[in-house]
Amino acid sequence: MTTMTQPVRTHRSATRRLVTSELRLLRRDPLTLTFVLAFPIVSMLIIGGSFGTEADEAFPVNPTHWYVASYFATVIGATGLIMLPVHIASYRERGVLRRLSASGFPRWSFALAQLVIGVSAIVVSGILLLAVAAPVYGVPAVEDPARVAAGILAGSVAFVSIGILLGTLLPSARAAQAVGLMLFFPSFLLGVGGPPPAVLSDALRSIADVLPLKLVTDAVREPWLGIGDGTGPLLVVVAIAVVATALAARRTAL
Structure with missing residues (x-):
């Protein structure tokens, strides 16, 4: 019985150690702090106050509320297109992934750790965004x-799965940053x-x-503001999540 359960315990311990280590490194990453924390908040404060507070032909609801709901998706995009690809590509560039594999860490444990880190970053950044928006707008x-x-x-x-996939495909952190920025800003x-x-x-x-x-954004904003149910966008996003997760899992298993 002990020999049957030992690998499972080892894998769980490996994933826990990776998550703990990644959370510690996350706090020291200035790029993460800029794009996942500061950029959405600063942009929301600037753009959110540019269109007044009255609904009109361009905005079906209060424009400030439109942008508060919208900018939650900015946090998701910044995490998946900038933070994770750069972080993982830098690991790949320095041979960290090979060393993890040689040390006995299962490759799927790294992908799982990155999923936990990405979702955690989105949750923390989203809460901060709403905390700043509350007294202002x-x-x-x-x-x-x-x-x-x-x-x-x-x-x-x-988007976390897309970020993991990009990070494992791109050859360097600089390349990941360039590609991530090109994908993020038009979106x-x-x-x-x-x-x-x-x-x-x-x-346009x-x-x-x-995109x-x-x-x-539509899957979140429409039901949030009551301007739609967001069913169509949600179904497409779920399909993207399934495909991206499958591809990311396959890449990290190589």
Whole structure:
């Protein structure tokens, strides 16, 4: 009986040690602090106050509430497209993954640790975002908590998995940073933190509608503000999460 359970205990211990180590390193990463913590908050404070507080033809609800709900998705995008790819690619560049494998850590334990780290970063950053928004713009009431939670969870898993996949594919931290920024900022400007969709041209709106980060934003924002149920975007985000998780798991098992 002992020989049957020992590998399971060893693997759980390995994952725990990896998560503890990664959480400690996360606090020392200035890039993480900038993009996952500071950038969404500062952007929300600037853009959120630029359109007043009255609904109009561009905004179906209070514009400040529109951006508070939207910027939660910015945290998800920053984590998956910038923080995790750079972090994992730097490990790969320095041969850390090979050393972990040689030390007896199962490769899936690294992927699981990164999933825990990514989701934890999103939760902490999202709470800070709402804490800052509350006294400045107010936090809009959540009309459909279950659907909002589903959108946040599916979006978080999707983008964390994308981040793990990018980190294992790109050859260096610098390459991961360049690719991450190129993917993040167009998605941010068109789908989350830029001008409202109503003022975009037809071409830009068509591009925005298929961006994964825009889909996550719609899956969260629509049920949050009561301007839709977000079912269509949520289903697509769930599909993206399944595919990205499968690909990331396959890469980390190599």
